[in-house]
Amino acid sequence: MGATFDLWKLTKWTLFYLLVAVIVVVSVFPFYYAILTSFKSGTDLFRINYWPDSFSLNNYYNVLNSGSFPRNLLNSVFVSAVTVLLALFLAVTASFALSRVRFRGRGLLLLTILGVSMFPQMAVLAGLFELIRFLGIYNTPWALIFSYTIFTLPFTVWVLTTFMRELPVEIEEAAIVDGATPWVIITRVFLPLMWPALVTTGLLAFIGAWNEFLFALTFTSNNDTRTVPVAIALLSGNTQYEIPWGNIMAASVIVTVPLVVLVLIFQRKIVSGLTAGGVKG
Amino acid sequence: MATDTLAPSAAVTAPKIKSELMQQRARAARIFLVPMLIALAVVAGWPLIRSIYFSFTDASLSNLDGAQWIGFGNYLRWTTLDSGAVRYRGLLADPAWWNAVWNTVRFAFISVSFEAVLGMIVALVLNAEFRGRGLVRAAILIPWAIPTIVSARMWSWMLNDQFGILNDLGMRLGLLSQKVAWTATADTAMTAVLVVDIWKTTPFMALLILAGLQMIPKDIYEAAEIDGVHPIKQFWKITLPLVRPALMVAIIFRLLDALRIFDLIYVLTPNSSATKTMSVMARENLFDFDKFSYGSAMSTMLFLIIALLTILYIWLGQVRFDGGDR
Numbered sequence: 219m220g221a222t223f224d225l226w227k228l229t230k231w232t233l234f235y236l237l238v239a240v241i242v243v244v245s246v247f248p249f250y251y252a253i254l255t256s257f258k259s260g261t262d263l264f265r266i267n268y269w270p271d272s273f274s275l276n277n278y279y280n281v282l283n284s285g286s287f288p289r290n291l292l293n294s295v296f297v298s299a300v301t302v303l304l305a306l307f308l309a310v311t312a313s314f315a316l317s318r319v320r321f322r323g324r325g326l327l328l329l330t331i332l333g334v335s336m337f338p339q340m341a342v343l344a345g346l347f348e349l350i351r352f353l354g355i356y357n358t359p360w361a362l363i364f365s366y367t368i369f370t371l372p373f374t375v376w377v378l379t380t381f382m383r384e385l386p387v388e389i390e391e392a393a394i395v396d397g398a399t400p401w402v403i404i405t406r407v408f409l410p411l412m413w414p415a416l417v418t419t420g421l422l423a424f425i426g427a428w429n430e431f432l433f434a435l436t437f438t439s440n441n442d443t444r445t446v447p448v449a450i451a452l453l454s455g456n457t458q459y460e461i462p463w464g465n466i467m468a469a470s471v472i473v474t475v476p477l478v479v480l481v482l483i484f485q486r487k488i489v490s491g492l493t494a495g496g497v498k499g
Numbered sequence: 500m501a502t503d504t505l506a507p508s509a510a511v512t513a514p515k516i517k518s519e520l521m522q523q524r525a526r527a528a529r530i531f532l533v534p535m536l537i538a539l540a541v542v543a544g545w546p547l548i549r550s551i552y553f554s555f556t557d558a559s560l561s562n563l564d565g566a567q568w569i570g571f572g573n574y575l576r577w578t579t580l581d582s583g584a585v586r587y588r589g590l591l592a593d594p595a596w597w598n599a600v601w602n603t604v605r606f607a608f609i610s611v612s613f614e615a616v617l618g619m620i621v622a623l624v625l626n627a628e629f630r631g632r633g634l635v636r637a638a639i640l641i642p643w644a645i646p647t648i649v650s651a652r653m654w655s656w657m658l659n660d661q662f663g664i665l666n667d668l669g670m671r672l673g674l675l676s677q678k679v680a681w682t683a684t685a686d687t688a689m690t691a692v693l694v695v696d697i698w699k700t701t702p703f704m705a706l707l708i709l710a711g712l713q714m715i716p717k718d719i720y721e722a723a724e725i726d727g728v729h730p731i732k733q734f735w736k737i738t739l740p741l742v743r744p745a746l747m748v749a750i751i752f753r754l755l756d757a758l759r760i761f762d763l764i765y766v767l768t769p770n771s772s773a774t775k776t777m778s779v780m781a782r783e784n785l786f787d788f789d790k791f792s793y794g795s796a797m798s799t800m801l802f803l804i805i806a807l808l809t810i811l812y813i814w815l816g817q818v819r820f821d822g823g824d825r
Contacts, residue, residue, distance in 0.1 A: 234624075238631070241621055242638045244698070249641055251664060252653045266667045312535035315528035327532075334543050336752070336809075338759035340778045341802035344553050344785055344795045345546030348563055368542045375535060394520065400527035429646040431762040432778075436786060447648040451766050463656050470649040481644040482637050489636075492703070493710035 249474070256467040263464050277468035286441040287469060290449040294473075297362045297445060298427040302420045304363065305370040309419075310412070313378035314404050318390065328379070335372035339432055342368065350437055361437040362445065366430060370423040377422070377491055381415040382408065418491035421484055425477060446473045547802070553795035560791045573796035590796045595772070596780065600804065603776040606689065607757035610696045615750055617697065618704030623738075625705065626712045643702040651766035654695045658682055685773040692767055692774050696760070704749050711745025712738070747816050754812065758805050777801045 255263065259276035281287050315321075316328060346365055355361045385408070393407050434445045441449070450473065453466050481488055554573055558566035575589040590596050625636055642650065657665050660680035669675035681691040715738065723733050761778040768774045781801060785794030 234627075234629070237620075238624060238629070238635055241624065242635055245638045245642055245702070248650070248653050248657060248698070249645060251657060252649075255656065264662045266662065266664055268664075308535045308538055311531035315531040319524045319528035321525050321528055331539075334539055336755045337543065338755075338778065338798075338801055338805050340759060340761065340781050340798045342543060342546035342550055343782065343798060344791065345549030346542070347785075348549055348553075349541075349546055351563075365542065367538055371535065371538055371542075400524055400531070425644070429648070431648055431765075432782070435765075436782070447646055447762075450652060451648050451762075463659075463662075466652050467656065470652055474645050474649055477644045477646070478641055481640050485637060485640060488640070489706055489710075492706055 249478070252467045252474075253471055255463065256471045259464055277464040278472070280462075281465050281468045281472065286444070287446075287449060289442050290444050290446045291472070293359055293443065294428055294445040294447075297359050297366070298424050300359075300363050301366040301370050301427045302423045305367060305374045305423055306416060306420055308371055309374035309378050310409070310416075311404060313375050313382055314400070314408065316375065317379045317382035319400075328376075331372045331375055335369060335376060337368070339368065343432070343436060346433075347436065356437060357439045357443050359443070362427075362430075362434055365433040365437060366427045369430075370427060373426065374419045374423055377419045378412070378415060381412065381419075385411060414487065415491075418484065418487040421480060421488065422491050425481075428477065550795050551799050551802075553792055554799045556792050558792045558795070560786065560789050563791070566792070569792075573792050574800075590793065590800065595775075596777075596797065596800075598772060599775050599777050599780040602689070602774060603758060603760070603778075606692065606696075606760065606774075606776065607754055610693050610700070610757050611750060611753050613693070613697045614701045614704045614753055615746065617701045618708050618749070619746075621701065621705035622708035622712055625709050639702040639705060642699050643706075645699070647699065647762045648766055650695060650699050651763050654691070654698075655682055655767050658691055682768050682771075685771065688768045688771045688773045692764055695767060696757070696763055699763075700753060700756070704753060707749035707752075708742060708746055711742040711749075714745075715741045751809065751812055751816075755805065755809060758808065759801070777804070 254267065254270055256277050257270065257273050257275070259272075259274040262272045262274075316324060346368075350356050350361045350364065353364075355364060389407055389411070390403060393403050398406070428445075429447060430445075431447045431451065434448045435451070438444050438448065444452075446469070450466060450469050453469065454461060553563075553566065555568060555570060556566035557569050557572075571589075573589060575587060575591045577585050577587045579585050621639060625632060625639075645653075657663050658681040660666065660678055660683065663678075663681075665681070666675060666678040670678070679687060681687045719737055719741075720733065723737060728736070759778055760776055761782065764774050764776055764779050765782075777797065778801065781794050781797035783794070784790040784797060788794075
């Protein structure tokens with residue numbers, strides 16, 4: 219009896235770790251293969267390998283020295299950073315009001331904000347295009363910063379509201395007794411406590427802005443104003459049939475590695491921010 | 500989602516100055532909300548109204564200002580031929596549009612179903628205590644962190660008909676008898692899109708479900724263990740009912756996301772009518788075909804269809820969003 223029990227336990231254990239292995243391999247393999255491909259050049263590219271067997275930095279050299287990819291990287295950094303700062307700035311005061319003060323229509327307001335964050339961006343594309351041309355910011359980074367507010371702002375408000383709601387009343391009470399105004403309460407009492415939440419939310423909003431494609435594709439029109447996702451999507455060779463896979467993979471790795479590193483460093487925070495916000499990044 | 504806690508009002512302990520304080524706070528709250536509300540009205544409200552307006556005009560990309568009101572013409576119009584037969588035109592009579600609607604709904608339904616099941620499996624694995632759990636969690640965050648465009652390009656390389664590693668793997672393992680042009684063939688294009696989307700978004704689903712699983716008290720399982728309830732029965736009778744709220748919310752977020760899919764399909768299978776979704780078709784008409792008003796009609800319909808499906812889902816599934824006190 220004991221022997222069969224152990225056998226059953228061993229089988230269960232093996233199956234479990236097999237499942238774990240499948241999950242890990244499936245998750246990681248495509249990125250691993252992109253890295254592998256990015257280090258191949260010339261005809262090596264068209265020999266299929268599962269393990270690294272040649273090493274060349276040619277693709278990276280090509281991507282970073284020709285065309286507008288470095289410029290696209292700078293655009294992406296600028297657009298994402300400004301978008302995040304703007305959203306956080308607007309969201310901190312708003313989420314204080316939504317989480318700590320009772321007023322009529324608060325629930326409805328929160329639901330509206332959630333609604334906007336889940337909005338199909340396509341539904342506003344035509345109107346936004348008109349507005350952006352009217353404002354004279356078409357084909358500039360400001361067009362993207364402006365339009366990205368539509369998803370970063372509701373998201374940051376929602377997550378920060380959930381976070382602020384959980385802070386204890388006592389800290390605020392002490393400040394009120396001392397006669398602090400709501401503005402002072404936000405800047406002196408809440409902000410110092412909110413750094414972790416701000417970092418998490420900011421990071422998630424940054425990832426969202428960094429990855430955005432539809433608006434970036436529509437509101438910019440030449441190589442120098444594009445962001446990296448559009449640049450990577452439109453990267454093509456001399457002819458339609460000659461796709462520069464090596465360069466594409468090198469560009470992809472350059473764009474993705476910082477994100478992956480950030481995500482792995484802030485793993486726990488990101489997971490808690492994601493589940494609080496429940497909005498995709 | 501957080502549990503349903505009412506935001507405590509800080510002034511309740513000081514009854515005398517309470518009303519004055521409350522008023523001051525309410526005033527401040529209103530002022531604090533104004534910048535955000537203006538921003539949302541400008542970037543979301545106004546453009547939505549304008550997009551809907553354009554769908555009732557004859558606007559073209561080169562002549563937005565001179566758009567004339569034409570009523571429902573973009574949606575449906577008809578002419579009676581001399582023979583007496585009626586010919587319908589417009590979006591509601593456009594088979595290509597209904598093909599896109601069908602593609603979108605089918606894509607959303609299949610991808611979210613797979614993601615829910617696979618996400619549940621991954622979440623259950625991550626909820627178990629085992630060595631290397633942190634490693635697995637880190638690994639599943641990678642697909643989530645990779646930009647959609649990058650994953651579309653990565654996979655289109657892996658799915659390449661001649662040099663793709665997946666064809667090679669399939670042939671080596673004897674699963675494929677010949678190399679398949681996954682993204683170019685009409686029969687397999689949708690499968691390719693589904694595979695990439697499921698790969699990319701299952702982690703998100705898994706993390707949301709995991710958060711729900713971790714809120715289930717451990718002693719319920721201990722009690723079930725003592726009563727000798729089989730693990731599979733435990734899953735159906737304890738885990739699933741208790742994780743249902745988290746699961747429903749995760750599904751709705753993913754569903755809304757899947758219904759508006761654009762970038763993956765735009766890059767992975769451009770020009771394939773087998774995968775053309777509402778968003779792809781709307782953008783094509785707006786900016787590539789110079790049918791601005793027709794494209795606006797599509798985006799308005801997309802908005803309506805998504806709103807309708809969402810209301811239906813919330814109503815049928817009785818999903819509760821935590822919105823503080825309502």
